Amino acid sequence: MSDRNETFVLIVDDNTNNLGVLYRYLDDEGFTVLVSQDGERAVRLAREQQPDLILLDIMLPGMNGFETCRALKSDERTAGIPVIFISALTDVQDKVRGFRAGGVDYITKPFNQEEVLARIVAHVTIKRQREQLDELNATKDRLFSIIGHDLRGPFMGLLGALELLRDCSDDLDSETAQELIENLYGSAEKTYHLLENLLEWARSQRRTTTIAPRAIDVARIVSDAVQVFSAAARQKGVSVRVDIPDGTTCFADRDMINTVVRNLVNNAIKFTGSDGAVTITARSNSETVTIVVADTGVGIAPDDLCRLFDLGRSISRSGTGGERGTGLGLMLARDYVSRNGGTISAESVQGCGSTFRLTLPAGPTTEVEQTADS
Ligand SMILES: Nc1ncnc2c1ncn2[C@@H]1O[C@H](COP(=O)(O)OP(=O)(O)OP(=O)(O)O)[C@@H](O)[C@H]1O
Ligand SMILES: [Mg+2]
CATH class of the missing domain: 1.10.287.130 (Signal transduction histidine kinase, dimerisation/phosphotransfer (DHp) domain)
Structure with missing residues (x-):
């Protein structure tokens, strides 16, 4: 299981002694712990705080543990939180009731602390894996x-x-x-x-593409991309200006960043009409390089702007010259950029133009890669 500090456990028990023992133990083990002495509050806390796991006593004042568990499981905001019953009731029937109410495990008191710990870790791991699978x-x-x-x-x-x-x-x-x-x-x-x-x-x-980060000459990668679309830009009457200081280098996978820059340049030209301009600049400091691709094109509606990089939610429009795309370019871009330790963002004013900002780790100022044709 990943960092315990980030694992949030809610303990529900009306007995302050039991509560204290468990609290101290889990706190010492590095978990973030929250407590409740009754079921109603536990349900409320679970909704608000979204713990990773709940340790639930059965004999509680008011709503008992079984009822509490059913209430948690019937609310979609808390249904996915694993509940482990922890009770002095040792009867098999009670255990069965616990599982029927939606519990994932049942520990009888007096409990062994290490066993409690092992079960918490196991169920939180399962929960996280399930979330990854859902995603x-x-x-x-x-x-x-x-x-x-x-x-x-x-x-x-x-x-x-x-x-x-x-x-x-x-x-x-x-x-x-x-x-x-x-x-x-x-x-x-x-x-x-x-x-x-x-x-x-x-x-x-599938993570089968391995990332091979190295120092990349930013001016070179941008001019290669501009070269590919220069005929299209000329045909549409879109001017392209590049202003990148010599020696600007980023540290990333060349093929991936090539794909990203090519798409940004392509988009800027595609969504800009005649007499428009595309400007590509880059600025760097000791840690990062920011490449900015700005255009004076059609712009992007605010509703579309926030889902530009999401798979399946992105929009794909025809360009000002009727150019068609797949609507997948920016989604790929976000994936590639984040895998290279960078970020990508967009600003736009409809009717005025768009600006895409790509930030990547800076590369060393010397030892820029030499490609076969350079
Ligand atoms: N510079 C821009 N100006 C205006 N709209 C843009 C710009 N860049 C992207 N968009 C909008 O975002 C959509 C998604 O862009 P993305 O690059 O993901 O796909 P695409 O360009 O349609 O297809 P592909 O990249 O596969 O050719 C575009 O169809 C367009 O509607
Ligand atoms: Mg595109």
Whole structure:
């Protein structure tokens, strides 16, 4: 189990002696402990304080332990907190009632302190693992819904155009055929991009991508990204300005940060109309490097801004020139950046533009990586 200091145990017992003994023992063992002498208060405390585990006596004034446990289990805010009964009642029937009321364990008094400790640790570990599994499962559900929703569209386009080519190819003039082929190509390209992003994200979730942090020349990585989209920017009439002091280095995984910067630059150009400007700057101190990608584009609505980086909740809009994306780029970016010990955030004013701020650990000022082509 991780740090005990962060493990919060609620003890419920009307006997001050018992309470004192358990409190001192768990406190000495490094747990954060809260106490209650009756069931009603215990339920209230559990709701407000969200302990990791509750040690619950059965014979309590007012609401007894079984009733208290049932009340906890019937409220979704407290249902997931494991309850261990700790009672002088040794009858098998009482133990069975305890489990039926929703308890995960039953310890009889007088108890052995080490046994109590071992059971607490075991149940808190199970609770944490269950929470992790729930989180992963929710992520997987969201991922499936993205796949179902977003892969369907381009495939319908592909199939429709192919059907037309198959059934009517003799009747199509070369211009229409060319248009169909362009559509086919666009759909295939979008589907492939989506698939690539999904696979990259799935790989990163399985933690099979190892992070290889090293000193990266920030100006270089930015100019590579700008290079990729410079034709698109020129075509749209968007000017791109880069202002990064020589020798600015961050310490991170090159491929991951490449992906992140490329998406930020792509987004900025994509969501900026003609005569707009994209400015990329970087500033560093001894600890961090902050790369700022600012644009004078369409901006982002406040409601969308707060879910930009969330899987399955993010929005994907077409760019000002009709460019389509997958809506996964920023989610991947957040994942990659946090795995490299950095942060990413966004500010925006609708109609005026957006600013994305990427902060990464600073690299040494010398020994910048040399790539084969540099
Ligand atoms: N600079 C920006 N200006 C305005 N809106 C933005 C900007 N950057 C991102 N967004 C909004 O956030 C959405 C999600 O961006 P993200 O990079 O995750 O996906 P995408 O660009 O749609 O797809 P992909 O990155 O796969 O090409 C975009 O579709 C857009 O609506
Ligand atoms: Mg994008």
